[in-house]
Amino acid sequence: MKLNKEEYDKFHRKPLQVQQAQELLASYGKPGLTEQIPLQESHGRYLAEEVKAPHPFPRFRRSGMDGYAVRSGDTLGCSSDQMVWLDVIDEIPCGSVSDHEITAGTAVRIMTGAQVPEGADAVVMLEMTELREYEGRTQLGLKRKIEEGKNVTPIGFEVQEEEILLRPGRRIQAGEISVLASFGVHQVTVYQKPRIAIFSTGSELLTVDEPLQPGKIRNSNTYMLASQVREAGGEPFILEAVMDDLLLAKAKVEKAMQEYDAVVTSGGVSVGDYDIMGDFVRSDSVDMLYNKIAMRPGSVTTAAVKDGKLLFALSGNPGACFVGFELFVRPFIQRVMGCDKPYLTEWTAVLEQDYTKVNAFTRFVRGRVEARDGMLYAIPAKVDESSVMVTIKDSDCLIVIPPTKSVTSAGEKVKILLLKGNTL
Numbered sequence: 554m555k556l557n558k559e560e561y562d563k564f565h566r567k568p569l570q571v572q573q574a575q576e577l578l579a580s581y582g583k584p585g586l587t588e589q590i591p592l593q594e595s596h597g598r599y600l601a602e603e604v605k606a607p608h609p610f611p612r613f614r615r616s617g618m619d620g621y622a623v624r625s626g627d628t629l630g631c632s633s634d635q636m637v638w639l640d641v642i643d644e645i646p647c648g649s650v651s652d653h654e655i656t657a658g659t660a661v662r663i664m665t666g667a668q669v670p671e672g673a674d675a676v677v678m679l680e681m682t683e684l685r686e687y688e689g690r691t692q693l694g695l696k697r698k699i700e701e702g703k704n705v706t707p708i709g710f711e712v713q714e715e716e717i718l719l720r721p722g723r724r725i726q727a728g729e730i731s732v733l734a735s736f737g738v739h740q741v742t743v744y745q746k747p748r749i750a751i752f753s754t755g756s757e758l759l760t761v762d763e764p765l766q767p768g769k770i771r772n773s774n775t776y777m778l779a780s781q782v783r784e785a786g787g788e789p790f791i792l793e794a795v796m797d798d799l800l801l802a803k804a805k806v807e808k809a810m811q812e813y814d815a816v817v818t819s820g821g822v823s824v825g826d827y828d829i830m831g832d833f834v835r836s837d838s839v840d841m842l843y844n845k846i847a848m849r850p851g852s853v854t855t856a857a858v859k860d861g862k863l864l865f866a867l868s869g870n871p872g873a874c875f876v877g878f879e880l881f882v883r884p885f886i887q888r889v890m891g892c893d894k895p896y897l898t899e900w901t902a903v904l905e906q907d908y909t910k911v912n913a914f915t916r917f918v919r920g921r922v923e924a925r926d927g928m929l930y931a932i933p934a935k936v937d938e939s940s941v942m943v944t945i946k947d948s949d950c951l952i953v954i955p956p957t958k959s960v961t962s963a964g965e966k967v968k969i970l971l972l973k974g975n976t977l
């Protein structure tokens with residue numbers, strides 16, 4: 554049977570390597586618009602501004618102990634036989650400053666975190682002191698010499714004035730929040746979250762709250778994708794699933810591509826009679842970037858562009874849909890959010906058991922990573938077919954099995970891509 558042009562295009566797809574496809578997509582995902590948000594809402598966002606220290610930190614000489622601020626010179630030569638007695642002339646709780654300058658023979662009671670007064674150059678711990686009342690004055694007794702600088706944190710010990718603390722593209726987590734709070738940055742300039750439209754295609758799909766019907770399944774990809782969008786940092790918008798009807802899908806996808814920063818669909822990208830997303834990307838509505846990737850699952854993963862906006866048409870098979878998102882959509886979202894390392898973190902691990910499937914394409918096998926005796930082990934999921942949904946939840950990495958004609962043996966080193974909590 555001779556194929557007409559349309560059939561030929563549908564069946565003869567030119568596969569791109571994963572990296573080629575990622576490079577192709579990279580030119581579309583650039584850090585987007587910025588916005589100012591309150592510090593307490595900035596966790597997980599990416600900084601769009603450089604943050605410099607407006608003052609040194611600490612800003613004043615800080616006591617590291619509850620005790621007495623003294624002049625170390627006054628303690629020279631003191632011992633248990635020959636105690637030194639200093640007049641206690643003031644008390645400084647944390648948050649207060651003393652008007653008194655410490656002169657020879659005097660000391661000030663001070664608390665942890667308080668500003669060490671002028672003249673003092675050391676703080677002696679409370680436990681190392683004695684007190685007495687002497688001729689109407691309170692006196693501090695010391696038995697041991699105190700070194701200059703003891704228990705005093707100098708100005709700028711952590712940070713010098715004008716030092717660059719955080720650069721654009723830095724992910725804001727607890728440590729960064731602490732820095733921003735310390736320097737009074739209560740409004741943070743970050744990149745806006747990309748708004749990602751999600752819809753599934755398939756006349757077999759029911760919503761999660763619908764009872765099952767013959768031949769139908771519940772739409773799980775939409776919700777899984779929304780969760781992946783959120784985990785990647787984007788804002789998901791779940792649109793109603795589309796029946797396998799090209800005109801309907803065309804209208805919905807075109808509208809969504811105008812309204813959102815990117816559109817992610819699942820299903821209908823293979824060669825079946827009702828695989829309408831495959832037909833859509835080959836139409837004049839969009840420019841197809843690719844419709845085959847040399848990978849499994851997800852070989853039919855497709856992408857197209859219109860007016861600079863991306864359409865990610867992922868496979869309907871849940872395993873392939875999940876992997877397609879992690880390899881292609883996630884980096885896009887991360888890049889738009891200002892992240893300069895948008896791809897999944899790659900580690901090397903030892904394959905725990907034989908992986909027997911062979912393939913001409915690279916496999917991204919879901920699995921678990923375990924650390925034992927200083928080694929990382931990659932454990933493939935028991936079932937990892939593209940159509941299998943249930944083992945996605947048990948996986949924290951994708952094990953990369955390059956094209957091979959033979960078994961990949963236990964003990965071999967393999968690359969793994971980290972999934973959950975992938976924030977390194």
Ligand SMILES: Nc1nc2c(c(=O)[nH]1)N[C@H]1C(S)=C(S)[C@@H](COP(=O)(O)OP(=O)(O)OC[C@H]3O[C@@H](n4cnc5c(N)ncnc54)[C@H](O)[C@@H]3O)O[C@H]1N2
Pocket residue numbers: 753754755757758770771772773774775819820821822823824825828850851852853867868869870871873939940
């Ligand atoms: N003759 C060929 N058949 C197939 C090929 C091929 O090359 N030649 N490729 C296979 C591969 S590989 C995959 S992957 C699938 C891709 O299928 P589609 O992307 O076209 O997706 P659908 O046909 O719409 O659905 C596939 C499967 O996934 C289920 N599905 C779809 N949407 C959802 C959803 N939102 N939630 C849960 N499950 C969903 C759907 O019911 C099907 O079971 O094609 C192979 N076939």
Ligand code: MOO
Pocket residue numbers: 848849850851852853854868870873939940
């Ligand atoms: O290439 Mo399909 O996406 O494996 O299962």
Ligand SMILES: [Mg+2]
Pocket residue numbers: 820821822823824825827828869
């Ligand atoms: Mg199909």
